[in-house]
Amino acid sequence: xxxxxxxxxxxxxxxxxxxxxxxxxxxxxxxxxxxxxxxxxxxxxxxxxxxxxxxxxxxxxxxxxxxxxxxxxxxxxxxxxxxxxxxxxxxxxxxxxxxxxxxxxxxxxxxxxxxxxxxxxxxxxxxxxxxxxxxxxxxxxxxxxxxxxxxxxxxxxxxxxxxxxxxxxxxxxxxxxxxxxxxxxxxxxxxxxxxxxxxxxxxxxxxxxxxxxxxxxxxxxxxxxxxxxxxxxxxxxxxxxxxxxxxxxxxxxxxxxxxxxxxxxxxxxxxxxxxxxxxxxxxxxxxxxxxxxxxxxxxxxxxxxxxxxxxxxxxxxxxxxxxxxxxxxxxxxxxxxxxxxxxxxxxxxxxxxxxxxxxxxxxxxxxxxxxxxxxxxxxxxxxxxxxxxx
Amino acid sequence: xxxxxxxxxxxxxxxxxxxxxxxxxxxxxxxxxxxxxxxxxxxxxxxxxxxxxxxxxxxxxxxxxxxxxx
Numbered sequence: 001x002x003x004x005x006x007x008x009x010x011x012x013x014x015x016x017x018x019x020x021x022x023x024x025x026x027x028x029x030x031x032x033x034x035x036x037x038x039x040x041x042x043x044x045x046x047x048x049x050x051x052x053x054x055x056x057x058x059x060x061x062x063x064x065x066x067x068x069x070x071x072x073x074x075x076x077x078x079x080x081x082x083x084x085x086x087x088x089x090x091x092x093x094x095x096x097x098x099x100x101x102x103x104x105x106x107x108x109x110x111x112x113x114x115x116x117x118x119x120x121x122x123x124x125x126x127x128x129x130x131x132x133x134x135x136x137x138x139x140x141x142x143x144x145x146x147x148x149x150x151x152x153x154x155x156x157x158x159x160x161x162x163x164x165x166x167x168x169x170x171x172x173x174x175x176x177x178x179x180x181x182x183x184x185x186x187x188x189x190x191x192x193x194x195x196x197x198x199x200x201x202x203x204x205x206x207x208x209x210x211x212x213x214x215x216x217x218x219x220x221x222x223x224x225x226x227x228x229x230x231x232x233x234x235x236x237x238x239x240x241x242x243x244x245x246x247x248x249x250x251x252x253x254x255x256x257x258x259x260x261x262x263x264x265x266x267x268x269x270x271x272x273x274x275x276x277x278x279x280x281x282x283x284x285x286x287x288x289x290x291x292x293x294x295x296x297x298x299x300x301x302x303x304x305x306x307x308x309x310x311x312x313x314x315x316x317x318x319x320x321x322x323x324x325x326x327x328x329x330x331x332x333x334x335x336x337x338x339x340x341x342x343x344x345x346x347x348x349x350x351x352x353x354x355x356x357x358x359x360x361x362x363x364x365x366x367x368x369x370x371x372x373x374x375x376x377x378x379x380x381x382x383x384x385x386x387x388x389x390x
Numbered sequence: 391x392x393x394x395x396x397x398x399x400x401x402x403x404x405x406x407x408x409x410x411x412x413x414x415x416x417x418x419x420x421x422x423x424x425x426x427x428x429x430x431x432x433x434x435x436x437x438x439x440x441x442x443x444x445x446x447x448x449x450x451x452x453x454x455x456x457x458x459x460x
Contacts, residue, residue, distance in 0.1 A: 053402050053420030083408045090405060090450040330401060334452075337420045340403040344452050 006036050010166045010377035017375060019277065020318065023306035032292040037165050039280075039299040040292075045310035045329060047289050048302045053337035055079075057281035057300065066176040067163055069183075072221040075339070082338065085218065088208055089226075089342060092141060092201050098345045101137055105353045108136040113361055116389060122368045125385040127153075130238040131231055134350055138230025142223070143200015144189055155181050156228045157374070157381070164377035165301065182224045190219070201226070232379070233275035234347040238354050239382040241269045244320065245358075246367045246387060254322075256359035261322060266351050268322040270333035271314065277305035277378050279335060304332040362389040392459040393444060395432040397425055399455035409450055410443035 007026055009015045015022055026033050026043040033041040042048055051057065060071065060078040070076045074085040091097065112132060116123050123129060131153055139146040158178040162171040193202050202223060208214040214222070245252045254261050278301050287294045294300065309317040313329035334341035341347070358365065369386035393413075402421045406414040413436065415423045424432045436444060448456040 050419065055416065055418070055420045086405065087408055093452075094449045095454055096449065326398075334401075336401045336403065338404045340401060340452060342452070345454075 007033060008035055008041055010037075010164060016377065017373065019305065020309055023303060023309060026303070027306060027310055032289045032294070035165070035301070039165060039301050040289075040294050041301045041303060042289060043303045043306040043310075044290075045307040045313045045332075048304055048307035049329075049332060049336065051281070051287075051289065051300065052279065052302055052304070052332065052335055052339075054281075054287070055338070056284050056287070058284050059281060059339065061282045061284070062280060062299065065162065065167075066172045067159060067179065069179055069217070069221050070225070072215070072217040073225040074222070074342075075225060079338070084213065085222065086338075086342060088204070088213060089201075089222065092204070093343050093346050095345050098349050101141055101346055102349045102353055104140045105133055105137045105350050106357065108133040109354055109357045113357060113389075117361070120388075121390065122386065122388045125242050125387050126235070126239055126371075126382050127384075129354065130235040130242075130382075130385075133354065134231045134234050134238070137346075137350060138226060141200065141230075142189075142202045142226070143193070143198040144202065148185065151181070151185075152227050153231065154178075156232060157376075159228070160232070160376055160379050164379075166377070179224070182227070183220055186220050186223045186227075189223070229341075229343060234343075234350055236273075236275035236380050236382060237266070237269060237347060237351050239385050240273050240275075240380070241266070241351060241355055242358070242365065242387060243367075243371060243382070243385060244269060245355075245365050248320070249364055251322075252359055252364055255355050262352060262355070263348070264322040264324075264326075265355075266348055267326075267331060268320055268324070269351075271308045271331035272318075272320050273380055274305040274308050274331070274333045275380050276333075277380065278303045279339070304335065307332050358389070364390045366390070391436050391438055391441060391444070393432075393434055393436050393448075394457040394459070395422075395424055396455045396457075397422070397429055397432060399453045400451075401453055403452050405450045405452065406447035406456060409447040410440065413440060413444060414447065 007030060008022055023043055031044045031047060035041050042051060058078050059076055064070050064076060074082050077085065112129050135149045136146045155178040158174040161167060162175040193206060197203055205214060205219045205222065209216060209219050255265060281300045283294050283296050283298045283300060285296050308331045311317050314324065334344040365387050368388040371382055372384040374381045374383045400422055404416050407416055417423050444458055448458050
């Protein structure tokens with residue numbers, strides 16, 4: 001079948017602000033859609049869930065363009081290098097470790113809310129709470145002072161801009177410059193760490209490098225990766241949760257009064273507005289997806305945000321319902337399989353720390369202005385979320 | 391010692407396979423091979439010689455689906 005119309009206009013502002021109707025049409029009419037840019041787009045839950053675990057699909061052989069240094073991280077490596085890097089980093093994100101990091105997060109959140117209470121109750125929750133507190137936490141895990149927060153956020157965003165399909169030359173230049181900025185920033189941090197050793201994750205990476213378990217580039221870009229994911233997606237989870245509470249006062253009350261409902265609420269926030277909407281893989285052999293056989297060497301875009309709204313798995317998928325049965329299907333916001341999110345325990349804990357602190361301290365939250373967004377083709381981004389707590 | 395693997399919680403991240411390759415494996419679809427035996431909670435007696443690996447697997451499981459009983 002030939003489709004000339006672009007059913008997934010990645011660069012269209014309308015698509016970026018509300019991609020869900022586009023996803024719905026793909027799921028119904030073209031579940032394996034050959035995009036004009038050449039990649040195969042997969043949108044149904046069943047296909048995405050199966051492919052995301054498929055061990056024959058490669059990330060190592062993908063062409064990241066100017067973002068090639070990401071191949072020095074676990075995001076861009078297949079086994080066995082992927083396994084080696086995951087084993088070095090996993091121990092920093094176990095539930096036991098996360099209990100410690102949650103204390104840091106809680107202290108950061110309470111300090112922000114103390115100031116809000118002293119003031120007029122208003123706050124831009126995007127930078128002032130979601131970014132600040134997740135950034136404080138990841139810097140604590142690293143074992144460094146939380147400096148250069150806004151630069152880290154801006155440079156991460158610039159790298160993300162050209163990672164999606166169909167970026168232009170100017171965005172590619174921005175990505176290259178931002179990666180260079182990170183490499184310089186991280187080299188300075190590493191030099192400082194070598195002079196003043198501590199017990200953070202960066203110290204562990206330095207030890208791994210000295211023992212020959214990580215290369216210098218792997219150390220540098222793995223630190224970049226955790227700077228990025230330490231705030232990027234989890235910030236959206238927190239922002240979206242707070243926004244939902246401004247729209248649904250009942251949710252604020254449920255979160256406060258029913259601790260058992262909290263994990264379900266966090267899962268539903270992740271499902272209904274999945275922060276990272278797709279992952280990309282390369283086929284290494286003929287890969288059968290429904291009626292389509294994709295040959296080796298093709299790029300697959302797995303639309304996890306579409307899978308999470310698939311009515312075949314989630315009844316009434318566009319409606320927020322934190323009481324939906326888990327047995328029907330688990331959302332794929334954290335991916336699944338060997339590249340599944342290493343920090344998902346931390347992300348859930350950080351969101352819970354924020355929401356719990358809010359509902360215990362205040363009686364409600366409302367918008368104090370219009371939220372602003374900078375969605376990219378694969379990342380949901382709230383840039384401003386002015387709110388007032390009562 | 392005894393292990394329990396809650397396959398309802400498990401999302402096949404495979405981190406247990408890296409930690410304890412003698413005890414866990416993924417099939418060609420990338421799913422935990424234990425799923426071929428049960429869909430609920432898998433339980434088994436495990437030799438104490440695997441204790442260290444098993445504890446690492448339980449610790450790193452992102453879904454905390456593995457429980458070890460001494």
